[in-house]
Amino acid sequence: MLEPLARPLHLVLVSPQIPPNTGNVARLCAVTGCRLILVEPLGFSIDDRQLKRAGLDYWDKVFLRLYPTYAAYVADYPEARRWLFSARAETSLYEARFEEGDHLVFGSEVSGLAPEVMEGGTGTAVTIPMMEDRRSLNLSTSVGIGTYEALRQVRFTGAGRQVPPAS
Numbered sequence: 001m002l003e004p005l006a007r008p009l010h011l012v013l014v015s016p017q018i019p020p021n022t023g024n025v026a027r028l029c030a031v032t033g034c035r036l037i038l039v040e041p042l043g044f045s046i047d048d049r050q051l052k053r054a055g056l057d058y059w060d061k062v063f064l065r066l067y068p069t070y071a072a073y074v075a076d077y078p079e080a081r082r083w084l085f086s087a088r089a090e091t092s093l094y095e096a097r098f099e100e101g102d103h104l105v106f107g108s109e110v111s112g113l114a115p116e117v118m119e120g121g122t123g124t125a126v127t128i129p130m131m132e133d134r135r136s137l138n139l140s141t142s143v144g145i146g147t148y149e150a151l152r153q154v155r156f157t158g159a160g161r162q163v164p165p166a167s
Contacts (some may be wrong), residue, residue, distance in 0.1 A: 009098075009100070009104060009150055010034065010104070011029060013025060013106055013139070013143075014107050016042060017042075018044075029062050029063070030059075032148075034147060036064045037067065037073060038066050039069065040067065040069065070122075082124070083096055083103070083105065083124055083150075084113055084117065084124065085105065085126060085142060086113055087128075088125075088127070089127040093126040093128055094129070096149075098154055104143070104147065104150060105123060109139045112136070128142055
């Protein structure tokens, strides 16, 4: 079983557009203990039926914060270590060294993270390696890959054996 981190990871979705993707990320948060942050504008209502259905019965186990802008989110977490996921980044997420409490930031399904986020100095850009001439991965798939790589680095070694928290 996965033990919760003392300082959970934060999964940040900036302007997500597709309700089932956000619902799948909410379910991921529920089963991993990560915190979910949504940055507006959203392409759907928080009450969207598809969003709720994708998260199934896990919504009561999800810590959710909603921010009107990326700047408002950054202002609330000024000292956060942020990893900005982008298909256009040059550094692989496997080169990143994740720590408890890190924020994994993902852009919208349509346009990714805006240039002002990527170039604004609020985090380190990383990418998920893909074959050449492929545009991108599904948002919830990308979040799952990034989350479990961060958790692996923070908590696991070998064949799934959990490492005790540092004292």
